[in-house]
Structures are given as C-alpha cells and as structure tokens.
Amino acid sequence: MYRIRFHGRGGQGMKTSSRILGTAFFYEGFEVQDAPKYGAERRGAPMSAYVRADKKSIFERGIIHNPDLVVVSDESLLTAIPETLIEGTTSQTVLLVNSTGSVSEWKEKFGIKPEIIYLPLQRGTGNTESAVHIVSTACAAAAAGLTGVISWGNVEKALREEHSPLNESAIRENIETALYAYEEIKSSPRTLRQGDDSSSRINNPKWTELQFHHSGLSAPAIHHAGTSIKNITGSWRVFRPEIKEDICSRCSLCSGYCPDNAIKIKEDGYPEIDYAHCKGCLVCSTVCPKHAIEFHPENSPHKRSHYRGDV
Amino acid sequence: MTRKLLTGNAAAAIGARLAEADYIPAFPITPQTEIIENLAEWINTGEMKGLLTMFESEHSMITAAGSAACAGVRVFTATSSQGLMYGMEMVYSAAGWRVPFVMVNVSRGLAAPTTLECDHNDILAARDSGCMQIHCASCQEVIDSVIMAYRISEDRDIRVPVIVNLDGFYLSFTREPVEIPSQEDVRKFLPAFKKLDTGFFASDPQSRGVIVLGGSQYSYFRYQTHLAVMNGVKIYHKAADEFAHLFGRNYSPVEEYKTDDAVICFFMTGSFSTKAKDAVDRLRSSGMKIGLIRPRLIRPFPGDSLRSAFSGIKGAAVIDQNISMGKGGILYTELASVLYGSRKDAPVLLSYIGGLGGRDITFNEFAAIADETMQAAKSGEVPDPRLLYSEDELMQMKKLQEIAGVVK
Numbered sequence: 001m002y003r004i005r006f007h008g009r010g011g012q013g014m015k016t017s018s019r020i021l022g023t024a025f026f027y028e029g030f031e032v033q034d035a036p037k038y039g040a041e042r043r044g045a046p047m048s049a050y051v052r053a054d055k056k057s058i059f060e061r062g063i064i065h066n067p068d069l070v071v072v073s074d075e076s077l078l079t080a081i082p083e084t085l086i087e088g089t090t091s092q093t094v095l096l097v098n099s100t101g102s103v104s105e106w107k108e109k110f111g112i113k114p115e116i117i118y119l120p121l122q123r124g125t126g127n128t129e130s131a132v133h134i135v136s137t138a139c140a141a142a143a144a145g146l147t148g149v150i151s152w153g154n155v156e157k158a159l160r161e162e163h164s165p166l167n168e169s170a171i172r173e174n175i176e177t178a179l180y181a182y183e184e185i186k187s188s189p190r191t192l193r194q195g196d197d198s199s200s201r202i203n204n205p206k207w208t209e210l211q212f213h214h215s216g217l218s219a220p221a222i223h224h225a226g227t228s229i230k231n232i233t234g235s236w237r238v239f240r241p242e243i244k245e246d247i248c249s250r251c252s253l254c255s256g257y258c259p260d261n262a263i264k265i266k267e268d269g270y271p272e273i274d275y276a277h278c279k280g281c282l283v284c285s286t287v288c289p290k291h292a293i294e295f296h297p298e299n300s301p302h303k304r305s306h307y308r309g310d311v
Numbered sequence: 312m313t314r315k316l317l318t319g320n321a322a323a324a325i326g327a328r329l330a331e332a333d334y335i336p337a338f339p340i341t342p343q344t345e346i347i348e349n350l351a352e353w354i355n356t357g358e359m360k361g362l363l364t365m366f367e368s369e370h371s372m373i374t375a376a377g378s379a380a381c382a383g384v385r386v387f388t389a390t391s392s393q394g395l396m397y398g399m400e401m402v403y404s405a406a407g408w409r410v411p412f413v414m415v416n417v418s419r420g421l422a423a424p425t426t427l428e429c430d431h432n433d434i435l436a437a438r439d440s441g442c443m444q445i446h447c448a449s450c451q452e453v454i455d456s457v458i459m460a461y462r463i464s465e466d467r468d469i470r471v472p473v474i475v476n477l478d479g480f481y482l483s484f485t486r487e488p489v490e491i492p493s494q495e496d497v498r499k500f501l502p503a504f505k506k507l508d509t510g511f512f513a514s515d516p517q518s519r520g521v522i523v524l525g526g527s528q529y530s531y532f533r534y535q536t537h538l539a540v541m542n543g544v545k546i547y548h549k550a551a552d553e554f555a556h557l558f559g560r561n562y563s564p565v566e567e568y569k570t571d572d573a574v575i576c577f578f579m580t581g582s583f584s585t586k587a588k589d590a591v592d593r594l595r596s597s598g599m600k601i602g603l604i605r606p607r608l609i610r611p612f613p614g615d616s617l618r619s620a621f622s623g624i625k626g627a628a629v630i631d632q633n634i635s636m637g638k639g640g641i642l643y644t645e646l647a648s649v650l651y652g653s654r655k656d657a658p659v660l661l662s663y664i665g666g667l668g669g670r671d672i673t674f675n676e677f678a679a680i681a682d683e684t685m686q687a688a689k690s691g692e693v694p695d696p697r698l699l700y701s702e703d704e705l706m707q708m709k710k711l712q713e714i715a716g717v718v719k
Contacts, residue, residue, distance in 0.1 A: 019316075022486060026316050034316070035485035041427075059589035061481055061582060063671050205676045208702045216718030220424035223716035230714050 001054040002030075003064045003195050004143060007085055008073035009238065011043040013136030016162055017071070018049035020140035023158035024150050025053040033058045044236035044280055046081055067093060068195050069146060070114065071139050075099030076298070080235040082110045089114045092193050096142055098135055117146075120184035121177065134177050137163075141178035145185035146192045152182055229277070233260070237280030239295040245270050247292035254284035254293060312496070317489040319482030322450045323389065323415045323475070324349035326457025328359050329497040330413070332387035333504065335363040336375035341427050342479035343391040343417040350387075369398030376412050377405030377472070381519055382511045385461065385504040386412035391479065392419035392433045399436065406441025406471045406536060408519045411464035413457060414442075414472055418581070419479040420668040428669025429479040431581060431633040435609075435641050441536045443473040443543045444609040446580045448566075450487040452607075453477045455560060458492070461501050462550045468542045476609075480669060481582040492558055500557050543611040564613035566605040567620050569595065573602035575658075575684045576621075577677070578646060579630040580605060583666050587630070590677030601681055606642075614649040621650060626659045626688030628680045630699075632666040639696050640664055659687045665699035672699060 004021065008014030015036040022034030030053040037048050050064045066088040072078065075097055077085060089095065093114035097106075098121065106112055121138045137159060144150040159178055163171050212218075243254075250269040262274040263284060273284075285293040317325070324346045327335070335354075337347040353359035366372040369390050376388045390398060395416055405412070416434050420426040434444065443463065445456045453475065460473035477483060511517055523529050547564055555561045568588050570576060577587040584605045594601050604620045604627070606613060621627070631640025638644065643662040650657045661684050665672045676699055687693050 019486070023316060026488065031488060032316060033485060033487050035480070037480070058487075059585040059592070061485065061585055065673065203675060205673065205679050205699075206702045207676075207679075207697065208700060208705050210698055210700050210705070217712060221715065223718065227714050227716060 001052055001058065001060075001195060002069070002147060002192070003067050004051040004053075004069045004071065005064045005067040006049040006051070006071045006073070006139070007077055007081075008047060008049075008136075009043075009077070009236065010038070010041065010045050010047050011238065012073045014047060014049050014071075014073050014139070017073070017136035017140040018051050020137065020155070020158045020162045021143050022051045022053070023161055024140070024144050024154045025051070027154040027157055028150050030054060031056060031058050033061060035062070037063070042236065042279070044238045045233075046077060046084070046236075048084075064088075066195055069093065069143060069192055070095045071143050072097045072099075073135050073139055076235065078106055078110065086110065086112055086114070091115075094146060094190075094192060096139070096146065098139065117185070120181045134174065137174040137178045138181040141182040142185045145182040146190070148186075148191045152179065155182055232276050233279050234276045237275075237278060237298050239280045239282060240275070240298050241273060241278065241280065241282055241285050241293050241295045243271055243273060244292045244294060247290050249290050249292070251289065253287050253289065257283050257287045259283060312493055313491050314488055315491060316486040317450055317454075317491075318345065318484055318486050319447070319450045319453045319477045320345035320417070320484070321349060322454040322489050323457055323477065324353075325491060326454040327387040327413070328353060329454075329492060329494060330387065330458055330461045330501055331360070331385065331503075332413075333361045333384035334379045334386050335361060336366055336372040336379070336386070336388050337363055338366050338369050338372045338390065338394060340369075340391045340394040342419060342483040343389050343394070343415070345483070346389045346415060346417070369394040370401055373398040373401035373405060373414070376414065377401065377408050377410050378511075380405075380410035380412045381408065383504075383506040385465075387414075387457075388412065389415040389417070391417040392421060395433050395437060396421065399440075402437050402442060402472075403440045404520055407532070409470045409536065409539065410472070410519070411461075411470050412472050413460040413464055414474050415453075415457065416474050416476045417479050417483045418476055426668040427479065429481055429581075429632075430667045430669065431476075434474065434476045435633050437474060438610060438641070441471055441540060443469070443471060443540060443611065444476060445473065445607055446476045446609055447478075447482065447607070448580075448582050448584050448605065450482055450485070451489050451560070452562070453482065454489055454491065455554065455558070455562065456607075458497055458501060459550050459554055459562065463543065463546050465504065466546045469539055469546055471536065471539055476581070478582040490558075490560075496557055500553060540611050544608070544613055544615070547608055562607060563616065564606065564608040565616040565620050566603070566607060568603040568605070570602035570604060570620060570624070572600055573624060574600040575626040575628070575681065575688050576602045576604050576624050577630060577680070578604050578627045578642065579632065580609065580642065581632060583630070583632060583672055586672060586674075587677060590674055590681070593674060594678060594681055599681060599685065612645055612649065617646065617649050621658060624658045626661070626684045628661045628663055628684040630663045630665050630672070630680070634664050634667065643696075659684075659691060659693050661687055661693055662696035663699060664696065670699070
C-alpha cells in the first residue's frame with residue numbers, strides 16, 4: 001500500500017492536492033482512500049491530508065502514522081511543526097518540500113532521516129485566477145511522478161476533474177505546471193517504496209489508568225483570561241500586515257477590530273502589531289481608513305507572489 | 312452503474328437523490344453540511360426534483376420531516392451531534408406518529424467539551440426513540456443503506472423513521488470508491504412512494520400523536536411501536552436479500568469477518584471497525600485466531616444473529632466508541648444482554664472505551680487488546696474496563712491544564 005501524507009496550511013490547496021493524487025491513483029486502477037484533517041479549520045493554520053492507494057481493499061483509515069511519502073507545501077512548517085512532519089518517517093521515506101532551502105540545512109537542523117526532494121515548480125506564471133492552485137497542482141503531480149505507477153494521462157485527467165470549476169486557461173496553466181513537476185521528478189531514477197502491511201508491533205501502547213481528578217482540575221475550563229497568549233499563532237500567517245506610520249492617522253481602528261487583540265497602541269499613539277500572535281487575517285488592513293496597512297507574502301517571495309494580493 | 316470516489320457525505324446525498332426524496336427539511340451543522348449543500352445544488356440545477364426548506368433549528372426540521380411524511384411524501388433529512396440533541400424531542404415524537412422517513416446522522420462527539428470529531432454518543436442518545444438505526448462502516452454502505460432504509464421505513468409493518476449513521480471525518484470527509492447504482496435499478500428495488508393511510512388533506516382532517524391519559528392506552532401504543540421496531544429484523548433481512556439480489560452487495564444485520572475458526576473477536580460498530588479488520592488480517596498473519604463481529608443494525612438489536620455469530624467464540628473485546636457516564640460502554644451492556652441469561656457457554660467479554668472525539672485507535676492498541684482478550688479467554692479472568700489512553704496523552708493534558716490555570 002502507498003501511504004502519502006500531505007502537510008500544508010488552510011487555504012493552500014492541500015486538500016485539492018490530495019484529491020488530485022487520489023483520483024489519479026483511482027484512474028490507474030488502484031483502490032483509494034483520501035481524506036483531509038483540518039485541525040483548527042482556519043486559513044493559514046496547519047492542516048494535513050492523507051492518501052492511501054493499494055491494489056486490494058483498504059481497511060486502514062484516518063491518520064497515516066507510517067508514511068512512504070510526506071508532501072510539504074510550505075517550508076515554514078518545517079520550523080513550525082517539525083515533529084508532526086517527520087512523525088513515523090524512516091530513511092526509506094521521501095520528504096517532498098516546496099522550498100528553495102538546502103537539504104543539508106534541514107537534515108542537520110531537525111535530524112531528518114528521510115530523503116528530501118524539493119518541489120520542481122515552474123516560475124513566472126502570471127494568471128492570478130489559477131495562481132492559488134499552482135502549488136497544490138505541482139505537489140500532486142510530483143507525488144504522482146514519484147510513485148512511478150501513475151501515467152501522465154491519468155494525472156491530467158484527475159487534475160481536470162478536481163479543477164473543473166476553473167476556466168480553461170487556468171486549467172491549462174495548471175496542467176503546464178503539473179507536467180513540468182511530473183517530468184522533473186521522473187527524470188531522476190528514484191522509486192517510491194511501498195510500505196509493508198506486516199504484523200510487527202512497533203511498540204507497546206503504554207496505556208495509563210486514568211485516575212479521578214477533582215473538578216477544579218478535570219472540568220474543561222480555562223481558569224484565567226489571556227491564556228491564549230501562550231499559543232503562538234503567528235506561524236499561521238500567510239500575509240504579513242505592516243503599518244506605515246507616515247500614513248497612519250493614529251485613529252486606532254485597527255487595534256479595535258483586530259480579532260486576536262494583536263495590535264497594541266504604543267505610547268506615541270501609533271499601533272504596533274504583535275507578530276507572535278497575528279494570524280494575518282488582514283482585518284486591520286481592510287478597516288484602515290488611511291490605507292496605511294500594507295501586506296506582503298510572509299516568506300519566499302517568488303512562491304508567495306503566486307497568491308492573490310487582494311485577499 | 313458507475314464507480315467513483317465519493318465522500319460519505321456525497322454518498323448520503325446521492326442515496327437520497329436516487330431514492331427520489333420529495334422533500335428535504337434542512338439545517339446545517341458540521342460535519343453534515345455537505346449533504347444538504349449537495350442536495351440544494353441538485354435541486355437548484357434541476358438534477359433533482361423536490362423541495363428543500365431551510366429551518367431555524369433541528370427541532371423544527373424534524374417536526375417538518377414527520378409532518379411531511381404524514382402528508383404523504385418521501386422525506387429525507389440529515390443532522391449531527393448537537394443538532395440531533397436539539398431535535399431529540401421530535402425524534403421520539405415522529406417515531407410515535409408511526410410515519411416513515413430517512414434521517415442521516417453524521418456522528419460527532421457531544422458537548423461539553425465541544426468537539427467536531429467523531430464518536431457515537433449522539434446517535435446512541437436516540438437509541439430508545441423508536442427509530443430504527445443502521446450504522447455504516449464505509450462510504451459504499453452509506454449510499455446503499457440510505458436506499459435500503461426507505462424500503463424498510465415505508466413497509467407497512469414498520470412505519471417508523473430509520474436513522475442511517477455515518478462517522479464524522481472518518482466517513483463524512485473521506486473519499487472511497489463507491490458503486491453508484493443506476494436510477495433504473497433503484498426504482499426496481501424501491502417503488503415510488505405510496506400515499507399512506509396517513510395522508511393528511513385539508514378536506515379530510517386527521518390527528519396524529521394524540522394525547523392518551525391513563526397508562527393503559529399509553530402502554531398499548533408504546534408497546535406497538537416496540538413491536539414495529541422488532542419487526543425491523545425480519546423486514547431488514549428481506550430488504551437486504553433483495554438488495555443483494557439486485558446489486559450484488561450483502562448487508563446482513565451483523566457483519567462477521569473471519570469468524571469461522573476464530574477463538575476471540577473484536578466487537579464494534581462504525582468506520583473504526585474497518586481498522587479492526589486490518590488488525591485481524593495482521594494478527595492472523597502471525598497465527599492468532601481472531602475475527603470481527605460488527606452489528607450494522609443497532610435498533611432493532613439483532614439478538615438472534617448475534618447469538619449465532621458468537622457461536623464458538625471464547626472471548627470478545629467490546630470496543631465502545633461511546634460512554635454512558637456512570638456505567639461504561641453502551642454496546643458492552645447491549646451485547647451482554649443478548650449473550651447472557653440463556654446460554655451456558657457465553658464468551659468472556661472485555662470492555663474497552665476508545666475513539667472518543669475521534670481519537671485514533673492504532674494497530675498497536677488492537678494488538679494489545681487482542682492479547683488481553685486471548686489471555687482472558689484462556690483464564691476466564693476478565694480485566695477491568697479500560698479507556699484507551701496513553702501516558703503520553705496524560706502528559707500532554709497536564710501541560711494544557713497548566714496553561715489553562717487549573718486549581719490545584
């Protein structure tokens with residue numbers, strides 16, 4: 001069985017990516033199961049998706065603990081949730097990352113065992129309608145190429161099906177990107193290993209006998225205000241708002257409207273964004289009467305520039 | 312017949328479309344909403360005839376479902392979790408009205424605390440309502456069960472709502488290959504809705520669900536509903552046989568997987584039971600004689616089929632994806648009630664609570680459960696009920712409690 005785990009952020013199209021790969025496997029005659037897991041169900045928040053493909057009926061379901069391939073749409077996840085990304089990986093696993101970083105850097109930093117491959121992503125496509133789909137399309141096509149068992153024809157057919165709401169020119173652009181990613185991956189002689197279905201027990205479940213705890217401890221309550229400050233949600237940000245003090249009129253609307261209370265007013269009356277918690281929702285930028293809050297893609301400018309600027 | 316990748320939600324919606332439901336009272340709730348979105352889309356484009364009405368709550372939605380069935384149309388509706396709880400008064404009432412319709416419940420754990428993920432306390436809260444319940448383990452089963460449910464619900468010897476249950480996320484948002492029956496074949500299996508003797512007309516006023524004072528009449532009506540649901544076993548068998556004949560897929564009230572020579576078995580419902588099948592295959596490859604027994608029909612509870620399935624089984628691990636506070640696993644007591652009291656060689660029964668709020672159950676855990684069950688089958692000594700919960704999970708909880716500022 002092939003077990004493929006996708007990691008991305010809400011809004012990056014990783015669910016679509018997993019569906020394109022699932023559909024392509026299905027057209028290739030595989031039994032397939034694909035499923036997203038949304039986590040916080042918020043744009044920018046880490047999410048994952050799973051694809052299983054086998055020649056016989058699939059009984060496993062849900063979380064993939066022992067992936068053959070991990071697809072990462074966003075390199076910032078490598079620093080944000082490294083344990084989640086490499087869970088269950090071995091030196092046999094392949095990690096396909098949308099990044100321009102260097103292999104040795106990640107390997108060293110996180111002690112990553114799997115082989116790392118960077119996503120071949122065609123640059124310079126300009127059509128904004130299709131732009132958000134490009135990364136997810138490339139991820140799916142590269143993953144399909146890596147398996148070595150899915151023909152280009154079935155990748156294209158799956159892509160057309162899953163992107164059917166797009167117009168023809170956007171679909172064509174996606175197909176171009178997909179073909180590039182598919183062929184680049186196939187050009188190096190590498191075959192994705194299929195995981196086994198052995199009865200080997202990885203470890204003891206280490207159950208614990210859950211004891212009674214009094215209600216001060218065991219009621220599902222948050223006992224003080226402000227505890228969410230410990231949840232560093234700044235890593236969810238796809239776009240980074242930036243306040244231009246030379247334009248700002250110090251009206252403080254942005255601070256009032258910020259749903260995460262992440263904009264403070266400084267002593268001099270100018271607002272200041274708390275980037276550790278700002279999720280990049282851009283409500284501030286929308287409500288600013290002076291248009292003093294610009295926003296830019298969070299990192300990897302060449303990649304992020306594919307995203308629409310008018311979110 | 313076409314074979315496509317479908318989510319459980321899409322399968323449920325296509326089932327309702329193929330059953331040619333006339334009326335869909337609706338209210339959105341995660342993880343069910345995709346069902347009514349699909350139906351609304353098809354009604355909008357004309358791919359499906361019928362009327363979809365959005366209500367202000369599940370209470371009104373289920374009232375409308377029962378009332379429309381009284382008025383003589385085929386009704387489909389769907390809900391989940393808190394929505395089912397909010398409509399619960401009318402779930403019981405509609406069953407008492409003795410009207411047919413099909414409701415899909417997409418299982419999701421109940422508040423508090425609030426979750427979006429799956430367990431079965433929502434659907435099992437409707438256990439005693441007088442509605443029949445079919446619990447699905449795959450997306451294929453969802454589409455087929457919705458179609459079968461209409462046949463059963465509309466049978467004159469039943470006439471209570473049938474609830475088809477599918478698991479949130481693990482089926483609702485998971486795509487699997489699904490055979491979609493043709494409209495023509497479905498029409499052969501499920502004849503057009505006949506106006507019942509319950510037809511409500513302005514020119515011919517009737518009352519349903521009347522008040523009866525004094526326990527005697529009440530006892531009569533309540534026991535009649537019980538007998539109708541009990542008829543469900545026979546009618547279910549008949550529907551399943553015809554379904555198998557027409558579509559080639561067999562849905563006995565109790566699924567038995569590799570039980571022929573099994574010494575022990577897992578006993579569970581819903582989509583996690585396919586994980587148990589995977590564990591059975593792996594454990595068998597290392598020589599353990601283990602199987603899976605899974606009731607599809609929860610109401611009526613198929614006692615005879617279960618007693619026959621358990622023949623030869625020496626020990627069973629009941630894995631309840633639910634919990635009755637102050638008692639334990641609900642299926643555990645249900646199963647014990649059909650195996651004990653009349654049989655001398657009943658198997659030892661071990662109780663596990665697992666998968667609450669969608670918590671995963673790993674192969675390691677299935678393997679450890681199998682070991683304990685085999686041990687108990689040999690020694691006759693049954694361990695205490697166990698929550699599937701690890702040291703690591705407790706450590707994680709302690710960290711979160713620190714952040715939440717618990718009272719020590």
